[in-house]
Amino acid sequence: MAEALVLRATGLHAGYLGQEVLRGAGLELPTGCRLALLGANGSGKTTLLRCLSGAHRPSSGTVEVAGNRLGSGRGALREHRRRVQLVLQDPDDQLFSADVSQDVSFGPMNLGLPPDEVRARVRESLALLGVSHLAERPTHQLSYGERKRVATAGAVAMRPEVLLLDEPTAGLDPAGVHEMLAALERLIAQGTTVVLATHDVDLALAWGEQAAVVLDGTVRQGPVTDILADQTLLAAARLHRPWPLELAARLGLGVAPRHLDDIVTALTTPH
Numbered sequence: 001m002a003e004a005l006v007l008r009a010t011g012l013h014a015g016y017l018g019q020e021v022l023r024g025a026g027l028e029l030p031t032g033c034r035l036a037l038l039g040a041n042g043s044g045k046t047t048l049l050r051c052l053s054g055a056h057r058p059s060s061g062t063v064e065v066a067g068n069r070l071g072s073g074r075g076a077l078r079e080h081r082r083r084v085q086l087v088l089q090d091p092d093d094q095l096f097s098a099d100v101s102q103d104v105s106f107g108p109m110n111l112g113l114p115p116d117e118v119r120a121r122v123r124e125s126l127a128l129l130g131v132s133h134l135a136e137r138p139t140h141q142l143s144y145g146e147r148k149r150v151a152t153a154g155a156v157a158m159r160p161e162v163l164l165l166d167e168p169t170a171g172l173d174p175a176g177v178h179e180m181l182a183a184l185e186r187l188i189a190q191g192t193t194v195v196l197a198t199h200d201v202d203l204a205l206a207w208g209e210q211a212a213v214v215l216d217g218t219v220r221q222g223p224v225t226d227i228l229a230d231q232t233l234l235a236a237a238r239l240h241r242p243w244p245l246e247l248a249a250r251l252g253l254g255v256a257p258r259h260l261d262d263i264v265t266a267l268t269t270p271h
């Protein structure tokens with residue numbers, strides 16, 4: 001049986017005044033999948049994420065969530081945004097309220113949920129992102145990494161089926177990256193399907209099951225080890241081969257490792 005798709009986009013054409021960025025882009029996201037989205041600066045990753053979330057209207061093409069096609073009516077858009085949440089690269093584009101709890105409660109309150117339910121969702125999403133201790137803090141006092149996790153908590157409080165993250169680890173220190181990825185593991189364990197846009201090919205290989213590369217207005221998608229081993233595609237998209245695949249190729253290991261442990265296993269397992 002074919003895998004169930006939670007999200008599917010086909011034939012997207014989208015852009016801005018005088019510039020078409022996406023020219024027939026498509027994406028298929030199986031339920032529960034973790035997909036790394038890659039592409040050069042300006043290739044259209046954010047534009048694609050905005051189309052998938054309903055924040056940007058393509059001039060043609062379709063976006064479907066669990067078989068429901070995104071229409072142009074306000075009700076349909078509202079329902080789509082409840083199911084698909086986008087977290088922007090810059091948290092300051094997303095945080096507006098005076099304190100953290102208020103900010104995270106914004107989405108659930110807009111859904112018209114009762115106050116107890118809103119409070120429960122705020123608690124839950126702050127805990128999932130590992131930032132419960134920041135609940136009462138003014139948002140403007142937070143560090144960049146804290147603001148990124150609080151902005152993500154705001155999206156998580158909507159309990160979306162699909163979470164689209166635009167460069168969630170960019171600008172974070174190594175511990176911050178680790179904390180963000182640990183938070184994503186908790187969300188994935190709860191059944192959330194995650195798309196993570198990044199320029200970090202090593203992270204994409206280690207984290208993703210599938211990868212998609214935006215190139216010339218279209219998308220090339222497949223298993224992460226296939227996509228990130230395709231030297232022609234990588235060069236065209238101004239990306240380099242992730243180090244585990246590079247090392248395995250140079251050592252002639254004949255495997256497609258995603259992590260250091262895979263290489264150690266390949267080197268220490270007798271043939």
Ligand SMILES: Nc1ncnc2c1ncn2[C@@H]1O[C@H](COP(=O)(O)OP(=O)(O)OP(=O)(O)O)[C@@H](O)[C@H]1O
Binds near residue numbers: 019042043
């Ligand atoms: N609001 C906008 N108005 C006009 N042009 C825009 C707008 N947003 C993006 N663009 C243009 O669309 C193109 C694609 O931008 P987009 O942000 O989608 O790329 P990206 O792959 O996410 O880039 P990066 O990796 O640098 O974040 C770029 O040429 C950009 O200048």
